[in-house]
Each structure stands twice: as C-alpha cells, then as structure tokens.
Amino acid sequence: MRGYRRITPWVLASAPIASTLAASNPRAGIQRPSMAQDMQKGRKTEIGELNGFIVQKAKEAGCPAPTHERLVEIVRRVERGEVAPRPELLFDL
Numbered sequence: 001m002r003g004y005r006r007i008t009p010w011v012l013a014s015a016p017i018a019s020t021l022a023a024s025n026p027r028a029g030i031q032r033p034s035m036a037q038d039m040q041k042g043r044k045t046e047i048g049e050l051n052g053f054i055v056q057k058a059k060e061a062g063c064p065a066p067t068h069e070r071l072v073e074i075v076r077r078v079e080r081g082e083v084a085p086r087p088e089l090l091f092d093l
Contacts, residue, residue, distance in 0.1 A: 039085040
C-alpha cells in the first residue's frame, strides 16, 4: 500500500485530466501498452531498447539513472518468469 499513498496526491490532482481522457477514449480502460501485452503473453519486451538505452547513455554521461535501472531489472525478472507481472512490482520505484 505504500505505493498508493505516494501517488495519491498526483492522482487526485490529475482527476479532471483523467476523466477528460477517459471521456475522449472510451476504450482506454481495456487498452494496454505493448510492453504490458508482451509481459502478459510471456514475450520478450523492448525494455533494453528503451529504458536500457537510457541507462547506457546515462552511464556514458556519468549520470545515475537508478529508476530506469530498477525498471529494467524488474521487467527482466518478469521476462525470465521469476515474478508475475503485477503493478505492485513498481510501487517502490
């Protein structure tokens, strides 16, 4: 539940935006990003090409990117079947 408390202020502040977006796209509740679809179907994702690239470039620049590193680690664990894909994995990012 820690993750919910941490994002609650943003969720509350963005409620009007969320309701406007939901009204403009009635399928929004059933659509999933392609990476989420890949994880649900047990396919390899593009996490390395996206967030992994950010991690690589940040290292080259001498800049830490801990959130991206952690996200890559989580998705790789899902891809290897070590954990099931679920939102709770992201709460501590």
